[in-house]
Amino acid sequence: MAMKILTVSEITKLIKNLIENSFNEVISVQGEISNLSTSPSGHLYFTLKDSGAQIKVALFRKYLALNRGYSPKNGDLVVVTGDITVYEQDGVYQIIAKKIEYSAVGLFYKKFEETKLKLEREGLFDSLRKKQIPLFIKKIAVLTSPSGAAIKDFLKILKDNGVCLKIDLWPVQVQGISAINEIVESIKKVSSHADYDLMILMRGGGSLEDLAIFNEEVIARGLVDCPIPTITAIGHERDVTIVDFVADFRSPTPTAAAGVIVERYRQITDLLFDGEKYIIREMENRLYRSSQRIDNLALRLDKNSPLSKLRRVNTFLALCIETLKNNINLKINELNGRLEYINAMLKKNTPQVKLNLAKKDIFNLEERMKKDFKKRLSSSLDRIIMFESVLKNLDPENLLKKGYCIAFRDKSVITDVKQISLEDNLEIKMKNGYIHTLVVGKKNLEERNG
Template identity: 35%
Template sequence: MSLPQNNKVYTVSRLNREIRSLLEQGFASLELTGEISNFVAPASGHWYFSLKDEKAQIKAAMWRGNNRYCKYRPENGAQVQVKARVSVYEPRGDYQLIVEQMAPAGEGLLKQQFEALQMQLAAEGLFNSFHKKPLPQQINRIGVVTSATGAAIKDILSVLKRRAPQLEITIYPSLVQGKEAAAQIAEKIALADKRNEVDVLIVGRGGGSLEDLWCFNEEVVARAIFACTLPVISAVGHEIDTTISDYVADLRAPTPSAAAELVSPDSSELISYVKDRKQRLAIALKRTLYDEQQHVARLQQRLSLQHPRNQLMQQEQRVDELQQRLLRALQYQQQKQHHKVNVLEHALLKFHPEKRLSNAKAKLDRLTSTLYNTMAQHSASQQNQLALLAARLDSVSPLAVLSRGYSITQKNNHVVTSIADVKVGDTLVTQLADGQIHTQIKDIAKLK
């Protein structure tokens, strides 16, 4: 079976290179938060770690050119917010984050969520100017979605009482802070829209921290404002505060008091109209500026793809990886050689001359003792045998016979055993126990 012919056959390296190019162009810059784990800072100065949440994780690298400006020293288990781009480490085909900035998570997380939702809703067109509804030329009834006891409603009522006390005001009381506030605000906006009993709707509250104003950055509030058929004025916080509801609303007022002035007739109606247009223009310019900034960022990213620094960083990361593998291999070889030395030392101790001399000396002592014992036993045995032989010899000794009264007669050193051996005139020597007697034969008498 043969494979079908394909003019575009990829190598692995080419595939990884093209995937890297696609990821780096598609995710030129993003911000995200997560928990640091597996943090490593080798001698090269680069940082390698993983960024994870409760469901997933991704590898990340922060080059020394960026981390030297980081005032925060990361550690395992820390929650951080990073600005990064997505890339691929081509030798292993691992996709990873190239981190450019890092800071502890906290308010930064809220800002990240704010920017993420802002981009999402802007992409969906919720901020587009052609969706904005103009304020009615004649306003007689005003609805207000806010806290019934907060400073915002007091300021609004004070301004309306001073500028246009004839206006009808309907309050749709709601929480404007806390976890349940966003749902209540969205519910009251929908209620006012359903009743259709006012000409314009003010949604807002007084100033506070980013966390205090966060319910006006929730998606449910933004979509409720966008879906409302009534003209909606967002009046959240102070003039410097900006929320998602400001972008979605038909008009943004810098404060609740300013919102009351916008909806109340005044001799300076033309000025209010100009302010409204100015506000719209500012939002449009800000949106245009944001789009252009994103376009510039994408162009910079495409330019950076051609920069040798990226390849150099990839190679440095590869060097760091090989260095760590070499270090582990050296440690393994060192342990292996150390074990071998221990085995050889143990074997050497078994054949050490000192130990062999000690064993030989002990063996010599045992052999010497055995030799002495054997010699003593042999000597005693020989002495006993000698004594037995001496006794046996003594029993057959002629001297012993002589001592019992016997004698030996010799002629010319030959023992005379018969009278036939001598003749008259011979000289005989008689051996007694205590001496010899020399005699000369005068006569020979034979037994009859």
């Protein structure tokens, strides 16, 4: 006999009929509200749970209006009265509630509030305790599931915005009791690395039950003890857990956490770019001003320095020496001419004695001329040496080395006591530096002698 093959719709309808016929009367169920949401049309949908199981509940707007005086919220322990039915499209059974009564605070919410109050009293939520998220971030540790959509979205946003920094993924479970110790141990290991600038504890959206581990006190205290600035990015914007209160910064979603990193990266990039432009502009201005100052000082130094004056004296002496040489050459030429004339005369007057005497006179005359030339040349060189010595003695730098000083007022040299007044600010130049002084008194030697 061939087995009958049923469609999904047929088997779901059979189960629907079986369940609804088994619960053909209105029933009341007690449980804790979880994952509460409101549709745009005003209907309420939530999960009713206890420690062992859970069931979906739909409370339509018309019945919600009959339950005035109580607004359902997550964590409440309530009694729901209604019909059991099967929602065929999803293949799940649910309660269509007609009445809802508040019973007490649910165990889940009660534990949440007790942990929150305990840590708050210890000051762990205090903003003064929390560390600032650094502006300059180079390396981040991310604690999350490596296969989840949260880390993929996080990395994609950083990549799309051109953020270049090192991200270490620390794989951890983000759901279930076994994840608690794993997360705590990973936080401790990350804390031992001094090169991390930031740690992010991340998980995508989920039900209150899925996010329950992030309400555990041991994880919260692990974040508090972490020396690295921390960010939590748990679930969706509406989801708030205990770790969000103790973290240094709470990001509503993993995507928003990526936005925080992008914003800081842009800020530091803008700061570096502005700083680079400022430094370049300032260096150009300083180089321009320094070049102008050097040019001005070079002109003044070339005009007024002792070396410049010495060059002019040397030029004058060189001209004198050249003139002297020309005069000597003229004199020699003149004497040579006379010598030739005498030789000619001697040739006409042949007596040997006169010739010998004439030669002797010529020799003596040449010796006197040589001595005279050497004497004049030596005298000229002595004068040059004397001028150089005088110039060196007149050099202000040599005077300063001998213990003299030069007084300036407004960068002008003071040569007369009448040039200064009481309380003038003077600059005294010495051989190895400057002294700034205030005039508190003066004496005019001419007036005193008078």
